[in-house]
Amino acid sequence: MSLNRRHFLTLTAAAPFAPHLALASDVLNIVATTGMIADTARRIGGSHVAVRALMGPGVDPHAYRQTRSDITAMTRADLVLWHGLYLEAQMEEFLVKLARRRASVAVADDMPRDLLISHAAYDGRFDPHVWMVPALWTHVARRIAEVLSETRPDAADDFATNLAVFEADLTKLQSYGETVLGTVPEDARVLLTAHDAFGYFGRAFGYEVIGIQGISTESEAGLNRISSLVDTLVTRKIGAAFVESSVSDRNIRALIEGATAQGHEVSIGGELFSDAMGADGTYEATYIGMIDHNITTIAAALGGTVPARGMSGNLSVGS
Numbered sequence: 583m584s585l586n587r588r589h590f591l592t593l594t595a596a597a598p599f600a601p602h603l604a605l606a607s608d609v610l611n612i613v614a615t616t617g618m619i620a621d622t623a624r625r626i627g628g629s630h631v632a633v634r635a636l637m638g639p640g641v642d643p644h645a646y647r648q649t650r651s652d653i654t655a656m657t658r659a660d661l662v663l664w665h666g667l668y669l670e671a672q673m674e675e676f677l678v679k680l681a682r683r684r685a686s687v688a689v690a691d692d693m694p695r696d697l698l699i700s701h702a703a704y705d706g707r708f709d710p711h712v713w714m715v716p717a718l719w720t721h722v723a724r725r726i727a728e729v730l731s732e733t734r735p736d737a738a739d740d741f742a743t744n745l746a747v748f749e750a751d752l753t754k755l756q757s758y759g760e761t762v763l764g765t766v767p768e769d770a771r772v773l774l775t776a777h778d779a780f781g782y783f784g785r786a787f788g789y790e791v792i793g794i795q796g797i798s799t800e801s802e803a804g805l806n807r808i809s810s811l812v813d814t815l816v817t818r819k820i821g822a823a824f825v826e827s828s829v830s831d832r833n834i835r836a837l838i839e840g841a842t843a844q845g846h847e848v849s850i851g852g853e854l855f856s857d858a859m860g861a862d863g864t865y866e867a868t869y870i871g872m873i874d875h876n877i878t879t880i881a882a883a884l885g886g887t888v889p890a891r892g893m894s895g896n897l898s899v900g901s
């Protein structure tokens with residue numbers, strides 16, 4: 583693309599009457615850190631963008647460190663979109679430096695503060711897992727549309743149209759979540775997961791959330807934490823715990839074994855896409871599919887009533 587563009591610029595330099603036409607049709611080359619940001623940028627950018635996500639399925643953003651080829655991709659991109667709120671903890675230093683030289687935006691950093699959850703246990707920072715709730719992700723989607731429009735003002739109308747369609751999908755998904763998660767018996771609304779990624783989800787849908795590890799996966803859960811959680815499972819008769827696609831299931835299995843040893847059976851409620859999306863090419867590799875999967879899996883495992891294959895019948899069989 584850079585070769586083509588150089589070629590075009592050479593040509594247009596000699597054709598002063600229409601110098602912007604060539605650039606207007608040029609595709610914006612975007613690198614995004616997470617799959618959720620990449621998918622959202624694709625939805626809003628449409629045919630004006632080519633987006634690459636650095637972190638694929640199963641990749642933990644808290645622990646991910648940029649590779650050599652990532653650095654090359656980011657320094658060549660027209661625009662780098664990253665999450666911020668200290669999600670990309672290992673990449674933060676690089677991303678902040680990059681922002682001084684390149685068009686690079688942390689798309690969740692401007693979220694209204696009153697919508698964010700702050701955590702003393704996480705160095706006083708905000709919980710970054712805002713994608714878990716469609717109504718919150720709307721803010722990030724709008725920010726992405728704003729950044730795209732600033733970068734390519736000529737396509738701003740298309741971005742606005744695409745944003746409106748995506749926002750309608752987010753609204754539908756939010757209301758689907760409220761409906762099906764509301765069918766779970768109230769005393770069963772406890773979400774036990776490998777790390778604390780579901781704080782916003784719990785607040786939005788009225789669930790108590792318990793993460794074995796904290797907000798970030800960087801800190802290891804100690805044996806004391808595991809054994810006190812085993813006691814919680816047993817005394818409160820919690821029947822299901824969830825594994826996450828981007829975190830080892832070791833702690834969840836230790837919990838289940840501990841509960842079994844005390845005569846209380848806990849099942850695995852399914853695998854959730856906490857910090858990364860599903861396999862490439864599947865519905866679960868889209869933002870909407872990822873969250874549909876989480877909502878549907880949680881509601882089904884905890885005794886709620888869910889439609890077969892989720893909100894629109896698109897979920898993969900067995901999810």
Ligand code: ZN
Pocket residue numbers: 644711777778779797798799856857
């Ligand atoms: Zn996380």
